[in-house]
Structure formats: structure tokens, C-alpha cells
Amino acid sequence: MKSQIVTFLIKCPDQKGLVAKITNFFYDKGFNIVSCQQYVNAIEDTYFMRVRLNADGTDISKVSLEKSFLELATPLDFDWSVNYGDKKQNVAIMVSHTSHNLYDLLERSKEGRLDCNVKVILSNHDKLRPIAKMFNIPFHYLPVTKDGKEVQEKQVMDVLDANEIDLVVMARYMQILSSNFINRYPERIINIHHSFLPAFQGANPYKKAYERGVKLIGATAHYATLDLDEGPIIEQDVKPVTHESTPTTLKIIGADIEKLVLARAVKCHLNYQIIVSGNRAIVFPEAGE
Incomplete structure (x- = not known):
């Protein structure tokens, strides 16, 4: 060897x-x-x-x-x-409208802070194509039509398989994945979302948080499972806020936390630091590597 x-x-x-x-x-x-x-x-x-x-x-x-x-x-x-550490994992990033997680992951990968090959970016919107072009990553625009979600997911899976993808990162991909999709890539799909869940679901969670006067905001990265947003948690972080925070500032702070939490979760997966046990993720700290 x-x-x-x-x-x-x-x-x-x-x-x-x-x-x-x-x-x-x-x-x-x-x-x-x-x-x-x-x-x-x-x-x-x-x-x-x-x-x-x-x-x-x-x-x-x-x-x-x-x-x-x-x-x-x-x-x-x-x-x-x-x-065996003899090959880099192939990663696909799925996005919709927001760009902060995508930018961060691509920058970290380019600088070698994430040991992987970002092979492809997939989106149900065409908005973030310029970012893919900036980093010279193939971009696939696969819209979800009213009656075509199953067809779109098949197209996504074809792209993933063609690129021999090891890990799928949902960097604010605002679509619910089907059981067929999730079961095809068990413990190989990482999702990121704000940590208010199960409260403040749906659109404008930071406005709802502002209206409730929350004192902590944060983010959660987890493996995607059939239970929406309830898969094994890999990484979380929070930051205290005050009554002076506006919905806009809460959103900015939340985006910064999301970037760090998602990057740490992806790194742990790439470094082979995670054992999933039931609905819990045992995440070993880096040991000098």
C-alpha cells in the first residue's frame, strides 16, 4: 500500500x-x-x-x-x-436564489480549505450562473415546472451520476427532495437552514423572528432524510442579538453564521469525521490533520 x-x-x-x-x-x-x-x-x-x-x-x-x-x-x-485518502471526493452544490453559501464554498474549495472537487452547480433558477462562470464550474439550470418535479429530479440525478458525485450540498436549495432522491444518496446530502425551525417556517423567517423578539439566531447543517429538516445534525452555531436588530440585520447575521456552519459540516464529511447512529451524528473533532 x-x-x-x-x-x-x-x-x-x-x-x-x-x-x-x-x-x-x-x-x-x-x-x-x-x-x-x-x-x-x-x-x-x-x-x-x-x-x-x-x-x-x-x-x-x-x-x-x-x-x-x-x-x-x-x-x-x-x-x-x-x-484510503487516495482521491478527492466529487461535490455537487445545489442552489436557488441566495448566493452567500455558494460563494463561500467555492472560495474555500479554490483555496484548498475544502479538500474536494466541486464538479457541478445545479439550480432551479438561472440567477446564479455568473458565479459558476466566475469559478469555471459547470452550471445546470433545471427549472421545476408545475407538473414536472419528478422529471426535474430525474434530470438532477442524471447529472449527479454522470459526474460521479460523492456529496451533494444543498446551499439554500429551496425545493423539497423526494424520498426517491434522498434514498439514492443516503448520508451524502448535506442541507443548511436557519436554526429557528420548527418555528418560523416558510418565507421571511427573519421578519417573523424580529416580530417575536428573538435573542438568539443561528444555523443548522444536517444530513437530509425523509423527515424534512430533521436529519442527523452535523454542525450548529448561534449568535446573540438584541431588540435593536432589524429584520435586515438579522438576515445578514444569519447568512454569516450559515456560511461557517455549512463549511464546517462539509469539511467534517470530507475529512471522514462523522458516524451516523440512528438520527444522531457523532462528529469527531479534527485530530491534527
């Missing part, structure tokens, strides 16, 4: 000796453990681990490694996955 960092994510019932069994396995295979992060959910009696390995000096193939690890994993009831 070439020099690279290999990352294993492991979830299993909590039991004695897990750390020793797992770390000894990798030691025996010639790996150097760069970092080992653990979390035990005592309520659900579940163990989680993220372990990063330096493959320098090992001569085991990917197939042999996974076959050998399966022999350890099966009797211990592991739910596990492995990433």
Missing part, C-alpha cells in the same frame, strides 16, 4: 477489550496509529471509534486489509467503513 493516511470509522456494541483488539490488529499489519478517537454512548451501550493510520512501510493490499479486518469485525458486530 502506498504512503497515505487510512481512516477507519467503527461503531459497535460496547464491550471489554475493544481498544486492545483494534489497535493490536493494526499493529500486527504494520500500520502506525496517527490518532485514535473514541466515544462511548453509555445510554445506548454503543462504542464509536475513528482511527487514522499511516500506511508507510506496509505491503498489504486494500483487499487483503479489508478481508482481514472483516474477520475481526464480524464476531464483534462492527459497523465499519474505511477511507
Whole structure:
């Protein structure tokens, strides 16, 4: 195996000796453990681990490694996955009208702060095409007609599949995705929205927040699931506001928080830091990478 960092994510019932069994396995295979992060959910009696390995000096193939690890994993009831860090993930960004999240993600990707290839931008409106042109990213305008939502989603999925997309980012894409769409990309669609939900749904949430005199505003990034805006939460942030804030200033502050929250969520996914357990996302912090 070439020099690279290999990352294993492991979830299993909590039991004695897990750390020793797992770390000894990798030691025996010639790996150097760069970092080992653990979390035990005592309520659900579940163990989680993220372990990063330096493959320098090992001569085991990917197939042999996974076959050998399966022999350890099966009797211990592991739910596990492995990433070899040998290719950047392909990302698609879906947008409607607002541009702040799109600009931010494209800038971070261009500067190397997000380790990915933004392959395509898709929108149900043509408004943000100039931004795609500015960053030299293909833009697909796929409008939703009155009776053509199913057709439009098929067009979107065709574009995603043609570009071998690994992650879909809904950067304020203001359409509800069908169950067929979501089930096609499980735990591979990240959505961003204001943190007022389930309150202040629909249009003008910041006006509604102003009218209620809210004292905190924020944003939530989560995986999209069949339950609208209720998928596993990856990242959140809030900022205090006062009675002096207007609907306009609330919207500006909210947009700034959205950019940071969405970028952090996308980075965590790209860095292989997340294990989904039920409707919860276990998000391990960066470990020096």
C-alpha cells in the first residue's frame, strides 16, 4: 500500500477489550496509529471509534486489509467503513436564489480549505450562473415546472451520476427532495437552514423572528432524510442579538453564521469525521490533520 493516511470509522456494541483488539490488529499489519478517537454512548451501550493510520512501510493490499479486518469485525458486530485518502471526493452544490453559501464554498474549495472537487452547480433558477462562470464550474439550470418535479429530479440525478458525485450540498436549495432522491444518496446530502425551525417556517423567517423578539439566531447543517429538516445534525452555531436588530440585520447575521456552519459540516464529511447512529451524528473533532 502506498504512503497515505487510512481512516477507519467503527461503531459497535460496547464491550471489554475493544481498544486492545483494534489497535493490536493494526499493529500486527504494520500500520502506525496517527490518532485514535473514541466515544462511548453509555445510554445506548454503543462504542464509536475513528482511527487514522499511516500506511508507510506496509505491503498489504486494500483487499487483503479489508478481508482481514472483516474477520475481526464480524464476531464483534462492527459497523465499519474505511477511507484510503487516495482521491478527492466529487461535490455537487445545489442552489436557488441566495448566493452567500455558494460563494463561500467555492472560495474555500479554490483555496484548498475544502479538500474536494466541486464538479457541478445545479439550480432551479438561472440567477446564479455568473458565479459558476466566475469559478469555471459547470452550471445546470433545471427549472421545476408545475407538473414536472419528478422529471426535474430525474434530470438532477442524471447529472449527479454522470459526474460521479460523492456529496451533494444543498446551499439554500429551496425545493423539497423526494424520498426517491434522498434514498439514492443516503448520508451524502448535506442541507443548511436557519436554526429557528420548527418555528418560523416558510418565507421571511427573519421578519417573523424580529416580530417575536428573538435573542438568539443561528444555523443548522444536517444530513437530509425523509423527515424534512430533521436529519442527523452535523454542525450548529448561534449568535446573540438584541431588540435593536432589524429584520435586515438579522438576515445578514444569519447568512454569516450559515456560511461557517455549512463549511464546517462539509469539511467534517470530507475529512471522514462523522458516524451516523440512528438520527444522531457523532462528529469527531479534527485530530491534527
